[in-house]
Amino acid sequence: MNVNSLLPVVNNDSSANAQIISLMFRPLLWIGTNLTIDWKESIAKSVSVSANRRTFTIYLKNWKWSDGRTVTANDTLACLHLIRKAGVRYPNAGMGGMPNIVESAKVVNQRTLIITLKRPVNPTWFELNGLSQLFPIPSWRWKAYSTNDLYRLQDNPAMVTVVDGPYKLQRFTLGRNISFVRNPEYSGSRPPLRTLSFTMVTSDANAFWALKSGKLQVGMIPHYLYAARGMVNNLRTCVSNGGYGFNYIALNFTNPSVAFLRNVRVRQALSLAINQEQIIQVAFHGLGVPGFNPVPTNPDTYLSPEMKHLVAYPDLAFQPEKAKELLREAGWRTGKGGIRFKDGHRLGFTMMVPDTSQTLVAVAELLQSDWEKIGVDLRLRMMPFNLELAKMHPKGKWDSSMIVWSYNPDYYPSGDGIFNTNGGTNYGGYSNSLMDQLIRDSTEKNGLNFLYQYENYAYEQQPVIFLPYPEYIVKYSQDLSHEQVREALYSVDCVPGNK
Incomplete structure (x- = not known):
């Protein structure tokens, strides 16, 4: 960057x-x-x-x-x-x-x-x-x-x-x-x-080769080059939590062609069909944490007890059979090719994916497979990240979009601006009066209980579809101490490890 x-x-x-x-x-x-x-x-x-x-x-x-x-x-x-x-x-x-x-x-x-x-x-x-x-x-x-x-x-x-x-x-x-x-x-x-x-540098690959050749003393190993980490075995290793944020899929609630996304049962079904542990193992090579709501998992400073329990037992949030049941309750029946139909409409939508990250492309393909198993047809559209952001606004013609949110400088993850009605980064135009009230309470009333109520409700409502969050291997020169590496990475929480 x-x-x-x-x-x-x-x-x-x-x-x-x-x-x-x-x-x-x-x-x-x-x-x-x-x-x-x-x-x-x-x-x-x-x-x-x-x-x-x-x-x-x-x-x-x-x-x-x-x-x-x-x-x-x-x-x-x-x-x-x-x-x-x-x-x-x-x-x-x-x-x-x-x-x-x-x-x-x-x-x-x-x-x-x-x-x-x-x-x-x-x-x-x-x-x-x-x-x-x-x-x-x-x-x-x-x-x-x-x-x-x-x-x-x-x-x-x-x-x-x-x-x-x-x-x-x-x-x-x-x-x-x-x-x-x-x-x-x-x-x-x-x-x-x-x-x-x-x-x-212009790419992760160029940074990797600069690290291998010694031009860089500290560098990150991108997930898609994980298998090549042995080429820099002469360097020390630490693991970064990737910053304080969450991955999600924004949904366009203002687009009439995907009006079915306004139905909370459909959104809950999409969430329950995601095998987050598989995404962590396959796309992140085991380096990541589950994420089920907009309050980050690592560190879990502001994570509610209910969400901590879900993170500890992520299989509780992976229930594809329950996802199918929710879709049936919402009126979606299995049709030709296994894809669901309702009132002549096919249960399918397009997701924009940044083409700058091979890891995100891998996540998107895993999601495509998970949702196909419950009768949802997900189409992927790769594009430059800047173009993706330019398209993401309420009343736009996009369906959904994969994106990352970083809490900086909004370190207290209260949701104001993201999920409240007319919030500046409420890209999909989500609006829910109770969500608005819970967000206001978290900013106005003293105590963590109000934040907990907001994040638990966000998991229940799925204003966006929440995804696991990656961690990263950082390699650094033998000549540097761990304290010096922390200084180089500065705002990154770097923990020693041998992964």
Whole structure:
């Protein structure tokens, strides 16, 4: 993936850009791999919440910019102002209620900022999904630039000569490579790597050969090259959880040609017919975890007890005979060739699949086989990922689409924006009043029980069809320590292993 932005806020929020930016600019709240605030790595020292759950008082540490200036509450407020000015161009608009949920924000002193919201909220939700979006920015340097200027200059190295993160930019060649050197003025823990360089390559296969030849010291082994892992046996191994997210199939509820997808029994049947364990073993080579709802399995910080039980016993969710029964109850009868019919309509639809991943193609073919066994005709349409995204909007003519959701910066997986009516990334136009209420409760009411109610209902309703989530083998040089590899991967939870 190419890096094409160096600045917080004014970027397209791709995972590559987000990870690179976090090397240079530290967010107000650093969210650790267990999906809770890591205060040691955060610029904020603490956050206090008023009794009415509307006012958040943020206290900053004594943190420094790389030129020796102090990181101030005004620098944080400047980020909030930039988010407001970016408007609809800001890719995370609406997540965590930002920025419209903020009624007022004022600086008390150099290290104290008070943010008051328009309504009471679940504090955990707002901290993990709202405040996590704030990066102090060097406002005294950027104040001469308009928002349009910042978008235009987002890939200009001259804009990031002053940073507050663990690394400073050393060299950047657009589309080719980017390298960093340790920031000697960094206020946090001293990073273990003196230099850190990334190479942008055109394919997984090219990255594999660069790793084998020694041009790369750290690299991922794609699933379709799993059998070739022995060619890099000279390298150490760890396993990455692939980030915090979930795989799913979006369904177009606004397309009349697949109106049958609006029937919850049909969606439940599709889910019960999926052999997730087979997908993990065949497509992911045993590297993956089951996924039955929009709250990720690994780590299971916010997974409900019911969903944890289902993950531990995935066969409970694989019941093809029950799937057939549900389809019969919905009026679908087996016809010619084993495919079901109802009122003269064939039970079939098309699924868009990104052609950039051979692994996803393999998953799609396994799904095709699973659903054929219960009388569903799935047609696959491979296409470039960007074209797939361009087609995915309510009222579009697509049927279904395979996609991945990554929770960043919405680390508290409440579902706002994804499955609520008119949500910004509710691609299929799903609408359910109870789902809307459960999502609101998870963001407004204090306690995990409200999140649990939402995710359990999502499993029951299947607003999308949930799929297993892959893990990845990462190979790295014998010359690197595990701590250094974690630093290189940075936001990836890398666990030692010999798989």
